[in-house]
Amino acid sequence: MRVGLLGTGPWARFTHGPALAAHPAVEFAGVWGRRPEAAAEVAKLFGTRAYGDADALIADVDAVAIALPPGPQAELAARAAHAGRHLLLDKPLAATVEDARAVAEAVEAAGVRSVVFFTLRFDEGSARWIETQAAAARGTADGHAAGNWFTGRADWYGAVFSDDASPFADSPWRREKGGLWDVGPHALSVLIPVLGDVTEVRAAHGPGDAVHLTFRHDSGASSTALLTLTAPPAAAGVAIEFRGTPGVAVYPDGVSGPAADAFARAVDALTDGTPHPCDARFGLRVTEILAAAEAALT
Missing domain, CATH: 3.40.50.720 (NAD(P)-binding Rossmann-like Domain)
Known part of the structure; x- marks a missing residue:
């Protein structure tokens, strides 16, 4: 190709x-x-x-x-x-x-x-972890939200504008749109396949560009997300977890590899002809949710 x-x-x-x-x-x-x-x-x-x-x-x-x-x-x-x-x-x-x-x-x-x-949906280790949690959600119909998961959270503490070494610090669109639009898609790409589509959004401002989001999912589960690009460098990182009948599933440190390797898997998905869940229609749905969150903030 x-x-x-x-x-x-x-x-x-x-x-x-x-x-x-x-x-x-x-x-x-x-x-x-x-x-x-x-x-x-x-x-x-x-x-x-x-x-x-x-x-x-x-x-x-x-x-x-x-x-x-x-x-x-x-x-x-x-x-x-x-x-x-x-x-x-x-x-x-x-x-x-x-x-x-x-x-x-x-x-x-x-x-x-x-x-x-x-x-994360194309990083080999991260994608495997997400699919494991999604499989657990599908596992039983015992009355619990999302089958097994009751709630979840996906927090992205980026330091793009507080770390002088960040190669993305000169990005005008990130300064305009903030963590909601830059790392919010990452959070949604993990929460939605596990807990289901978002049916309700609430939002509040935090310090800097930080936003706190609360979601209701069509499975009945709820989730939260903290999104920022202005975290202190010492506090930067990602925290993801799901809680429910199986206990607590925490996204493990060190599971993700280089971004270029993940991108190569995205190229695989395009060239092998097999439809992937992360297509333009899913990208549209994520944009709709981000826009709803932005509206809730105002």
Whole structure:
């Protein structure tokens, strides 16, 4: 499969590019960026071609991988889908529900495949842990919420704007949208497959960009999430757990591997033709929930 990369930032350089260049089922056909000089740098780094026009790259490939902020990602993803190109997208799918729906509808109308890179769902160890908890939820019908799970939490304490070494500290869209939109998709990508779709959202502000969310799920279970990009560096990390009939399941330290390895598994999902749960339709649903949380905050 000939794949083109749209985007030249840190995520493209450290995650997308290495995985595409090394993948045996992919020809890394070229790179486009909003800054031509950056596209030339990334193309040289991975031994591929720099494009000066996004539509020219789209015309030359079978699929596009997009490492751009959610606004331009949604616009280019819809254009690529309408051109018959498969999509390997990042989270969040879009910055608005309207734009996310346009991508999902373009994918369905064109009959192309789509994968949205929710990192933990493609990291081998993390995906196995999530599936284990989802299987436990399906295990019995004993009157407990979600079969076995009563409640859960998924907290992301990011230090993007409090750690001088973060490569993402210069990201304007992260400064505008905060932890809700950047790490909120990670939390939802874990909670939803275990506890079910979200039917109700409550939200409150915390310090900095921090938000506290409470969810009701269609299984009857409840969950919470604390999301921030301004945590003190010493407090940064991820905390996930589920509580119910089996006891307490805690996301283990050290289970996740390099992001580029997880992205390679997302490439696998796109190239092998098997539909994946993390597609554009799921990306739309996550965007709807984030927008509902944002509305609850105001």
